[in-house]
Amino acid sequence: MIQFDRFTLSNGLRVLVHPDSSTPMAVVNVLYNVGARDEDPSHTGFAHLFEHLMFGGSVNIPEYDEPLQMAGGENNAYTTNDLTNYYIQLPADNLETAFWLESDRMLSLAFSEKSLATQRKVVCEEFKENYLNKPYGDSWHKMRELAYQVHPYRWMTIGKELSHIEKATLQQVRSFFYKHYTPCNAILVVAGAVDTERVKQLAEKWFGDIPSGTLYERNLPVEPVQTAARQLTVKAPVPLDMLCKTWHMVGRKDRAYHAVDLLTDILGSGASSRLYHALVKEQPLFSSIDCYHFGSNDPGLLTIEGKLVKGVSMEKAEAALQVQLQKVIEEKVTDNELQKVKNKTESMIAFEDMSVMSRASSLAYYEWLGDATEMNQELGKYEAVSSASIREQARSIFREENGNTLYYLASK
Amino acid sequence: MPNRTQPPPIVDAVAYQLTLRPLERATLDNGIPVYMMNAGAEDVLQLEWLYPAGNSFESQNLVAATANFLLRNGTRTKNALQINEAVDYFGAYLNRSCYNEQASLVLHCMAKHIDSLLPIVREVVTESVLPEDELQLYCQNMKQRLEVNLHKADFVAGRLIDTYLFGADHPYGKFSSAEAFDALERSTLLRFYETHYQQAQPLLFVAGKIPTGLLGQLNRFFGDLPATPLNCPIHPIVPASTKKYRIDNDKQGMQGAIRMARLFPNRHHPDFIPAQLLNAVLGGFFGSRLMSNIREDKGYTYGIHSYLMNLQQQSAWMISTEAGKEVTEATITEVYREMERLRNEPVGEEELLLVRNYMMGGLLGDLDGPFQLMGRWKNLILHGVDEGYFYKTIDTIKHFSAANLQELAQRYLRPEDFYELVVI
Numbered sequence: 001m002i003q004f005d006r007f008t009l010s011n012g013l014r015v016l017v018h019p020d021s022s023t024p025m026a027v028v029n030v031l032y033n034v035g036a037r038d039e040d041p042s043h044t045g046f047a048h049l050f051e052h053l054m055f056g057g058s059v060n061i062p063e064y065d066e067p068l069q070m071a072g073g074e075n076n077a078y079t080t081n082d083l084t085n086y087y088i089q090l091p092a093d094n095l096e097t098a099f100w101l102e103s104d105r106m107l108s109l110a111f112s113e114k115s116l117a118t119q120r121k122v123v124c125e126e127f128k129e130n131y132l133n134k135p136y137g138d139s140w141h142k143m144r145e146l147a148y149q150v151h152p153y154r155w156m157t158i159g160k161e162l163s164h165i166e167k168a169t170l171q172q173v174r175s176f177f178y179k180h181y182t183p184c185n186a187i188l189v190v191a192g193a194v195d196t197e198r199v200k201q202l203a204e205k206w207f208g209d210i211p212s213g214t215l216y217e218r219n220l221p222v223e224p225v226q227t228a229a230r231q232l233t234v235k236a237p238v239p240l241d242m243l244c245k246t247w248h249m250v251g252r253k254d255r256a257y258h259a260v261d262l263l264t265d266i267l268g269s270g271a272s273s274r275l276y277h278a279l280v281k282e283q284p285l286f287s288s289i290d291c292y293h294f295g296s297n298d299p300g301l302l303t304i305e306g307k308l309v310k311g312v313s314m315e316k317a318e319a320a321l322q323v324q325l326q327k328v329i330e331e332k333v334t335d336n337e338l339q340k341v342k343n344k345t346e347s348m349i350a351f352e353d354m355s356v357m358s359r360a361s362s363l364a365y366y367e368w369l370g371d372a373t374e375m376n377q378e379l380g381k382y383e384a385v386s387s388a389s390i391r392e393q394a395r396s397i398f399r400e401e402n403g404n405t406l407y408y409l410a411s412k
Numbered sequence: 413m414p415n416r417t418q419p420p421p422i423v424d425a426v427a428y429q430l431t432l433r434p435l436e437r438a439t440l441d442n443g444i445p446v447y448m449m450n451a452g453a454e455d456v457l458q459l460e461w462l463y464p465a466g467n468s469f470e471s472q473n474l475v476a477a478t479a480n481f482l483l484r485n486g487t488r489t490k491n492a493l494q495i496n497e498a499v500d501y502f503g504a505y506l507n508r509s510c511y512n513e514q515a516s517l518v519l520h521c522m523a524k525h526i527d528s529l530l531p532i533v534r535e536v537v538t539e540s541v542l543p544e545d546e547l548q549l550y551c552q553n554m555k556q557r558l559e560v561n562l563h564k565a566d567f568v569a570g571r572l573i574d575t576y577l578f579g580a581d582h583p584y585g586k587f588s589s590a591e592a593f594d595a596l597e598r599s600t601l602l603r604f605y606e607t608h609y610q611q612a613q614p615l616l617f618v619a620g621k622i623p624t625g626l627l628g629q630l631n632r633f634f635g636d637l638p639a640t641p642l643n644c645p646i647h648p649i650v651p652a653s654t655k656k657y658r659i660d661n662d663k664q665g666m667q668g669a670i671r672m673a674r675l676f677p678n679r680h681h682p683d684f685i686p687a688q689l690l691n692a693v694l695g696g697f698f699g700s701r702l703m704s705n706i707r708e709d710k711g712y713t714y715g716i717h718s719y720l721m722n723l724q725q726q727s728a729w730m731i732s733t734e735a736g737k738e739v740t741e742a743t744i745t746e747v748y749r750e751m752e753r754l755r756n757e758p759v760g761e762e763e764l765l766l767v768r769n770y771m772m773g774g775l776l777g778d779l780d781g782p783f784q785l786m787g788r789w790k791n792l793i794l795h796g797v798d799e800g801y802f803y804k805t806i807d808t809i810k811h812f813s814a815a816n817l818q819e820l821a822q823r824y825l826r827p828e829d830f831y832e833l834v835v836i
Binding site: 022025060061067072089093094096097099100103104107117118119121124128134151205206237238240271272280287307309321336343344345346348353355356361371 | 421493563666714735767773793
């Protein structure tokens, strides 16, 4: 049970406090309600590029990292398709340094030409390192464009293409900041060796006078229901053929989400999962296979992805996969198998909750979803999943017309 | 309105008196040493069985790693699926890893399930049969994975630089190949398993919220095994005579994987601890000189890091980055320029205080939680040093002078000592 206090400043900034006296450290986590899905289709990759710029100095503080390191702290950030999250860990004695730094960059950035020019280059190198200079690195670019026609999940957080990042201007940076980086669009979580009264004082002092901003109303195009299977074949200089299939699934807040999550565990998580056992071990058609999803806020993609054993044809591999899917559609999972994935979820949550940093970011995430108290009900929701509801989800997801198939073939 | 141009006062982290929470030690009936860190609020456990079964002990390439991998893939009474189901049912993770000197089995689980899991671990270390079909499947899949990895410049660079430093026959420098997988035979693996697992004495590391009676349970399941201690053979280090390499791995490559490295003494040498402070200044964290210059000023790379390799016999000082193809040589020039600055000018007091505070703050955070504490202790034990080493590290971070750092840089950060590799 994670205990926390919660209050809201008059400018709309939501603040959560999670005291834990067993650590000498404090964590300050700031979540902004903006992700890659909020980008203009002609300027993709912007939310993530912007995350880099948040470290390039703010209106009153020329250097973000130096004073934090001087205070014995470290920090990082990440951007997803849904949100952007920044976090600091530092000795609790120096908590106020984190408030000073985070509040100044929420107030306003320095908007420096030099920082933009450098970070454009850095992000382009990140793009190359992770998506262009790696075998299969572009497979998710292709799959997103195949599976989504109108929803902005069509592109990855790194962006659709290098040129979008290379062309980013300071004017775009400015308008993005004032639209999204405001108290009413943010959630602040303070955790560790802290007490709520002190956090209240510090929050008022450092964040209280920042103008509220306008509440961002998200109005994204809704992806139409897919009515026919889609298929794409690409050839690239990779050593092995890869099969990647996705099907549309419910969003994170849907009641069926937990059943789908357990379904992916049953199919493809761990050495005793069905796909690994049947298709890697029993009949060796794949050298590796995984089943996963991203837990995205809007309706997402359940994914099965595997590399084929050399000499095995795509048709044969796909047919064998279909047999496994048919099984989960037709037969109920056994009590034993269901209990196994529930036990796994229980221990995963317990291991995650060991770190105060992870607890702080989870609190921010659940508050962003709607209510941080839900964090404590999560395990119960998994425990309530029945084998009937898993089968129902399998039936609704693994329909042919709901599927997207990518053949990523080795060009010889 | 607060004065935002004025930083709030801070407590310098160098002022902290850090202590390393003590470790409990015990011995099973057969002499197996057990190290225990009882801490944490969550009801979770981490148990590690560390066997003298690393690749230093093998007489044929990949035998140690393969034997380690196949531990979980079949015993006299259970096949791989039955073992995996038994572990997975309790939401536990049983991972295995092979290192240079040791090889390990690590169990992560909820404390309430430990009694159901210990018999499985016992079975795995006493009754594995390393089945032939599992071996064939493993070799097939590993060869395929290797083929994919050989298309990655950073993977290729990581293998080559180790070979230049230590020699292709040294455990730190040798690497896998399709031929080496093809040459593996089950009988060799079984002999290795018998000597290095069934008969050998492991070290046991237990961390988490330890339930009462766990030691008795460990004795029950592991206290009756043969447990013969084995000494790790020492292999000669044969560094390459050529220092500079440029490799074309992929005609379409957009980035070069850069590695620059020199041999460095191990933790028993008095320069090792101060070198970690100097390394932090050079490239050990986000605010380091390499990161500030090559990423934050020039934008040549997404990240550049330097570190002292965590090796027991002999360490090496490594600089590692992936940079745009057209700026790889410029990146190398800048790395040497940063070394030159460290040789020619003392590190300024303000910068040095920042690094000291940063490192102390990091240590304070690292000592948080049972697994992290155990990790630190385990490292001390494996390197054959005691907690004095930890306190010496803190003293060095707090007090080692700029003049002495400069002298250290003059001794070790000399371009002529560095191997230099670019793989595109």
